[in-house]
Amino acid sequence: MNKIKVLPPEVYMRIAAGEVVERPSNVVKELIENSIDALSTEITIEIVSSGRKLIRITDNGSGMTKEDLLLAVKPHTTSKIEKFEDIYNLSTLGFRGEALASIANVSKLTIVSKIGQEPVGHQIVVHGGEVISIKECSSNKGTTVEVKDLFYNTPARLKFLKSGYTEKIHVVRIIEEYAIVYPDISFKFYSDNDLVFSTEATSNLIHRLKDVIKKDVINNLIYFEHKQDKFFVYGFITPIEFSQVNKSLQMFYVNKRPVTSRILSQVLYDVYRDALPTGRHPVGIIFINLPYEFVDVNVHPTKRVVKFKDEDYIYETLKSLIKKVIKDYYTKQQRTDTD
Numbered sequence: 001m002n003k004i005k006v007l008p009p010e011v012y013m014r015i016a017a018g019e020v021v022e023r024p025s026n027v028v029k030e031l032i033e034n035s036i037d038a039l040s041t042e043i044t045i046e047i048v049s050s051g052r053k054l055i056r057i058t059d060n061g062s063g064m065t066k067e068d069l070l071l072a073v074k075p076h077t078t079s080k081i082e083k084f085e086d087i088y089n090l091s092t093l094g095f096r097g098e099a100l101a102s103i104a105n106v107s108k109l110t111i112v113s114k115i116g117q118e119p120v121g122h123q124i125v126v127h128g129g130e131v132i133s134i135k136e137c138s139s140n141k142g143t144t145v146e147v148k149d150l151f152y153n154t155p156a157r158l159k160f161l162k163s164g165y166t167e168k169i170h171v172v173r174i175i176e177e178y179a180i181v182y183p184d185i186s187f188k189f190y191s192d193n194d195l196v197f198s199t200e201a202t203s204n205l206i207h208r209l210k211d212v213i214k215k216d217v218i219n220n221l222i223y224f225e226h227k228q229d230k231f232f233v234y235g236f237i238t239p240i241e242f243s244q245v246n247k248s249l250q251m252f253y254v255n256k257r258p259v260t261s262r263i264l265s266q267v268l269y270d271v272y273r274d275a276l277p278t279g280r281h282p283v284g285i286i287f288i289n290l291p292y293e294f295v296d297v298n299v300h301p302t303k304r305v306v307k308f309k310d311e312d313y314i315y316e317t318l319k320s321l322i323k324k325v326i327k328d329y330y331t332k333q334q335r336t337d338t339d
């Protein structure tokens with residue numbers, strides 16, 4: 001039943017290394033990814049003091065055995081890849097086997113987990129990377145990860161945190177990003193015990209977007225899609241009038257992974273350039289699905305930066321697609337205006 005293995009050095013040496021836990025939202029991101037990879041359908045996120053005091057994520061996913069728990073908090077341990085080449089055919093968000101270990105090192109971590117078939121679950125407690133205890137406990141199927149006193153043993157990192165307000169904004173952003181690309185998962189988010197955000201599972205992307213995005217923008221989204229062989233891109237833009245004061249409505253996804261992408265954002269600015277008032281930013285929610293071997297996710301440890309094998313193709317295809325969508329929209333507008 002155990003699924004987690006230690007990666008051999010020749011594998012982990014080739015995986016993008018570096019610190020991924022710099023602020024509470026990084027922890028939330030890694031834990032949400034783990035819950036999604038465990039095929040959860042319900043994920044609850046709770047934070048106290050913007051995540052400095054407590055981050056708790058509860059899921060109803062596949063869970064872990066006692067042996068899995070003991071391995072999961074160690075470095076280079078994962079159930080998602082076995083050999084390096086597996087990252088070219090990756091259907092999970094995680095693969096580095098580093099997140100739980102990194103989080104365990106800088107917090108007081110408790111994980112309670114139970115796999116479906118077992119009568120009882122297990123609880124592991126790890127403080128500053130050291131396993132304090134592991135014992136049986138009653139639990140629902142799935143996993144609860146509780147991260148207390150983040151950076152309690154690394155004051156330098158604690159000092160780098162921004163105000164509670166800013167850290168909370170980052171957490172909210174992460175949850176929204178995943179909520180949009182996984183509408184079939186129900187997300188709940190509590191901050192200091194107040195329910196901030198709750199979404200029902202839905203198969204309808206627009207329903208989910210309504211939970212996350214401002215109403216005036218929602219009502220003016222223009223859908224587009226394009227399919228060519230195994231390349232499928234779809235998403236939403238808005239007419240230029242609905243450009244924003246910041247980039248918060250530029251959201252890019254590659255194979256269901258939220259990413260930052262210079263290429264994709266460049267497409268938007270290049271399409272809207274002439275008409276965009278200074279200080280305004282285009283809206284673009286873009287989902288790209290393409291065969292795993294056409295995109296490298298092993299560029300940066302946070303996995304937020306991906307590298308397309310053929311960047312020019314992506315840029316040109318999207319640019320002409322979005323240009324056409326915008327042009328068609330305004331032509332139609334003109335027609336209805338003159339009718």
Ligand code: ADP
Pocket residue numbers: 003004030034035038059061062063064072077078079080094095096097098099100101142143
């Ligand atoms: P990675 O996700 O890169 O494999 P992590 O350190 O994030 O590395 O997690 C280590 C392993 O622990 C995962 O591969 C997975 O098998 C297991 N795991 C972590 N979180 C969960 C969870 N919420 N439910 C089930 N298994 C989990």
Ligand code: MG
Pocket residue numbers: 030033034094095097099100
């Ligand atoms: Mg992970």
